[in-house]
Amino acid sequence: MHRIVILGAGYAGVMSAVITAARTKRRDDVRITLVNATERFTERLRLHQTASGQEVADLRIPELLKDTGVEFVRGWVTGIDAAAHTVRVDDEQVLEYDTLVYALGGVADTAAVPGADDHAHTLNSRREAELLARRLADAGTRTVAVCGSGLTGVEAAAEIAEQHPELGVVLLGRQEPGATLGVKAKAYLDASLERLGVEVRSGVEIGKVLPDSVELVGGESVAADVVLWTSGVRVSPLAAAAGLEVDGNGRIVTDAALRSVSHPEIYAVGDAALIRQGYGVLHGTCQSGMPTGVHAAESIVRELRGKRPKPFRFGYYHTPVSLGRHDAVVQFTRPDSSPRSFLLTGRRAVWYKETVTSSPWPTYRRLMSMPGMGSVWPRGGRFTR
Numbered sequence: 172m173h174r175i176v177i178l179g180a181g182y183a184g185v186m187s188a189v190i191t192a193a194r195t196k197r198r199d200d201v202r203i204t205l206v207n208a209t210e211r212f213t214e215r216l217r218l219h220q221t222a223s224g225q226e227v228a229d230l231r232i233p234e235l236l237k238d239t240g241v242e243f244v245r246g247w248v249t250g251i252d253a254a255a256h257t258v259r260v261d262d263e264q265v266l267e268y269d270t271l272v273y274a275l276g277g278v279a280d281t282a283a284v285p286g287a288d289d290h291a292h293t294l295n296s297r298r299e300a301e302l303l304a305r306r307l308a309d310a311g312t313r314t315v316a317v318c319g320s321g322l323t324g325v326e327a328a329a330e331i332a333e334q335h336p337e338l339g340v341v342l343l344g345r346q347e348p349g350a351t352l353g354v355k356a357k358a359y360l361d362a363s364l365e366r367l368g369v370e371v372r373s374g375v376e377i378g379k380v381l382p383d384s385v386e387l388v389g390g391e392s393v394a395a396d397v398v399l400w401t402s403g404v405r406v407s408p409l410a411a412a413a414g415l416e417v418d419g420n421g422r423i424v425t426d427a428a429l430r431s432v433s434h435p436e437i438y439a440v441g442d443a444a445l446i447r448q449g450y451g452v453l454h455g456t457c458q459s460g461m462p463t464g465v466h467a468a469e470s471i472v473r474e475l476r477g478k479r480p481k482p483f484r485f486g487y488y489h490t491p492v493s494l495g496r497h498d499a500v501v502q503f504t505r506p507d508s509s510p511r512s513f514l515l516t517g518r519r520a521v522w523y524k525e526t527v528t529s530s531p532w533p534t535y536r537r538l539m540s541m542p543g544m545g546s547v548w549p550r551g552g553r554f555t556r
């Protein structure tokens with residue numbers, strides 16, 4: 172019996188589970204276990220919607236896995252013993268593995284500045300997003316500071332401003348919002364934020380988060396009843412604690428086939444992995460995370476058949492950005508994520524973005540019934556160097 176344990180049922184982990192299950196359907200010598208903190212699938216791409224008070228679909232992981240043979244374990248992974256090939260769940264259950272897929276994702280880095288951990292809200296989980304939703308709906312809340320002007324910060328600021336026009340929303344960060352987009356897409360995004368009434372303060376360095384304000388380096392204070400922290404990425408310390416080779420951010424360093432360079436029986440996928448391509452290191456997105464899940468599954472199946480895994484190749488093809496529910500901008504990109512000239516704006520972009528956001532769940536279902544699809548589907552728009 173070959174025991175495959177997959178840690179984390181986010182976009183990348185569910186993809187690995189679904190494809191591995193589909194591709195080993197006829198084998199009775201493979202056991203697959205998927206471990207996740209919650210039974211409900213967290214659509215991270217919609218957490219800014221949850222935070223601004225919207226209801227999103229209740230997607231249940233055990234329902235998706237029904238009849239696939241994959242065992243689902245709900246629990247918090249508390250330790251990995253890489254020498255003994257075991258995983259501890261909730262400090263009580265021990266799971267043994269022959270192959271491990273590490274897909275625990277990442278969260279915003281609230282350790283980056285003093286006070287963020289104690290006073291700022293995050294979009295790190297559905298629970299956190301719901302907590303923020305309650306604060307935003309509170310009668311005492313007048314002003315919100317969104318810290319981090321990357322795309323998560325932009326989407327959150329726009330969504331909050333649209334759903335809560337009574338609130339003053341300020342977006343704070345080093346970079347200009349939409350800095351990675353092309354000139355036209357950035358101009359569109361800037362105009363949308365202005366229309367929604369979001370005050371943009373870019374080029375600022377955040378020094379401290381206090382209960383009622385954000386202090387900038389240099390001493391200026393920005394008053395805020397509620398602070399949302401979206402900046403940076405922090406990953407689980409479990410991989411480093413287990414002795415796996417990790418980078419400065421704690422991500423597992425992978426080889427060309429997405430195996431840990433120090434522990435090749437462990438595949439690392441999604442935001443928790445450091446993955447290099449010819450053009451550089453992948454930045455954490457669902458767009459690249461799902462293909463990494465596919466690749467790990469395909470590689471495991473190849474290894475079970477005595478073959479060597481192939482190198483992972485991925486190229487980006489778009490950057491879709493929601494600007495509330497009625498506006499969006501989609502920048503089409505080259506494989507290295509630099510902008511092409513083509514973009515969508517307004518209603519067509521809203522439709523495109525919504526189609527992309529809602530596609531993972533039906534895709535998982537389809538892949539289970541058409542297992543061959545995994546090997547041809549999501550490698551990105553183009554093969555890269």
Ligand SMILES: Cc1cc2nc3c(=O)[nH]c(=O)nc-3n(C[C@H](O)[C@H](O)[C@H](O)COP(=O)(O)OP(=O)(O)OC[C@H]3O[C@@H](n4cnc5c(N)ncnc54)[C@H](O)[C@@H]3O)c2cc1C
Nearest residue numbers: 179181182183208215247248275276441442455456457458
């Ligand atoms: C508001 C927002 C909007 C975004 N929009 C986009 C977008 O438009 N396009 C895009 O490509 N990307 C977007 N992203 C980024 C995208 O969500 C991530 O890159 C993606 O979720 C990474 O997938 P993953 O499977 O690696 O991790 P996740 O989806 O985070 O899944 C990790 C899973 O592991 C579980 N887990 C973690 N630790 C433990 C533990 N110790 N024990 C048990 N379970 C654990 C978590 O509960 C979770 O279910 C957005 C992110 C946010 C926050």
